[in-house]
Amino acid sequence: MSNIEERVKKIVVEQLGVKEDEVTTGASFVDDLGADSLDTVELVMALEEEFECEIPDEEAEKITTVQQAIDYINANLG
Amino acid sequence: MSLDKHIALVTGASRGIGQAIALTLGRRGATVIGTATSEAGAAAIGETFSAEGIKGTGRVLDVTDAGGVDALVKSIGDEIGSPTLLVNNAGITRDNLLMRMKPEEWDAVIDANLNSVFRLSRACLRGMMKARQGRIINIASVVGVSGNPGQANYAAAKAGMIGFAKSLAREVGSRGITVNTVAPGFIDTDMTRALPEDQRQALLASIPLGRLGDAADIANAVAFLASDEAGYITGETLHVNGGMYMA
Numbered sequence: 106m107s108n109i110e111e112r113v114k115k116i117v118v119e120q121l122g123v124k125e126d127e128v129t130t131g132a133s134f135v136d137d138l139g140a141d142s143l144d145t146v147e148l149v150m151a152l153e154e155e156f157e158c159e160i161p162d163e164e165a166e167k168i169t170t171v172q173q174a175i176d177y178i179n180a181n182l183g
Numbered sequence: 184m185s186l187d188k189h190i191a192l193v194t195g196a197s198r199g200i201g202q203a204i205a206l207t208l209g210r211r212g213a214t215v216i217g218t219a220t221s222e223a224g225a226a227a228i229g230e231t232f233s234a235e236g237i238k239g240t241g242r243v244l245d246v247t248d249a250g251g252v253d254a255l256v257k258s259i260g261d262e263i264g265s266p267t268l269l270v271n272n273a274g275i276t277r278d279n280l281l282m283r284m285k286p287e288e289w290d291a292v293i294d295a296n297l298n299s300v301f302r303l304s305r306a307c308l309r310g311m312m313k314a315r316q317g318r319i320i321n322i323a324s325v326v327g328v329s330g331n332p333g334q335a336n337y338a339a340a341k342a343g344m345i346g347f348a349k350s351l352a353r354e355v356g357s358r359g360i361t362v363n364t365v366a367p368g369f370i371d372t373d374m375t376r377a378l379p380e381d382q383r384q385a386l387l388a389s390i391p392l393g394r395l396g397d398a399a400d401i402a403n404a405v406a407f408l409a410s411d412e413a414g415y416i417t418g419e420t421l422h423v424n425g426g427m428y429m430a
Binding site: 150 | 355357
């Protein structure tokens with residue numbers, strides 16, 4: 106497991122209050138992890154802080170699964 | 184009703200209602216950042232705070248400058264801590280009968296009074312969401328609810344603030360953030376002192392409590408809504424008008 110993947114999953118666990126084993130890479134924040142729309146906004150905020158970056162709104166809207174978050178970070182910061 | 188834990192950002196704090204709000208919050212223990220449009224105004228706010236033993240400072244802000252709003256909120260976050268209490272008070276009037284109202288008069292009032300609330304609230308929300316607490320208090324006006332000839336622009340902006348507050352209250356309630364509006368009636372300020380005597384008398388006759396309000400009357404209502412004691416109040420409009428309009 107890459108370092109980025111671990112860090113992303115840790116943030117998802119903290120932000121959404123879910124168990125580690127629920128946070129599979131394919132998990133959807135809303136459909137699988139019970140996030141509401143405000144949770145997803147907060148999740149992006151937390152990712153921005155963890156990785157010290159700014160994720161534009163139009164990109165943030167496309168991040169709906171754990172894998173997409175990992176991919177975004179890898180592509181833009183990795 | 185101590186406000187010790189709060190870092191308060193009050194726009195338009197150099198005089199009138201905004202000044203009274205800033206001082207009242209400061210006396211109750213909040214660290215206050217009061218904004219003014221000029222360097223001199225900001226410096227005067229800082230001096231008044233020092234003289235009163237209030238923690239905080241005056242800063243320059245043009246609420247119609249989106250970049251300036253973001254930069255100010257960021258620098259407050261870096262230097263003092265993210266604001267947990269935002270009072271959207273700054274406002275202007277450009278009164279005119281609608282038939283004569285210029286587009287610039289309409290736009291200026293909507294921008295300074297309503298668009299500013301969007302800018303400031305958006306900038307401050309991130310810190311409040313993280314802190315899982317926050318208070319946003321908009322200073323509207325009785326005319327936003329009652330209407331007033333010659334003030335279609337001002338009344339529209341003030342009514343807009345109320346709808347904004349109700350919507351945002353629904354969005355962020357789950358994060359411990361409340362959003363409320365205080366709607367002052369006629370308050371004894373530079374603005375109302377400019378009225379002709381006959382208009383002033385007619386106005387007084389319409390106020391059951393028989394006097395214009397003091398800026399402190401508004402400040403006390405804001406301090407209440409900012410307090411822990413008001414924690415279950417959100418999306419509300421508190422009318423402070425001596426009874427001249429009862430919602």
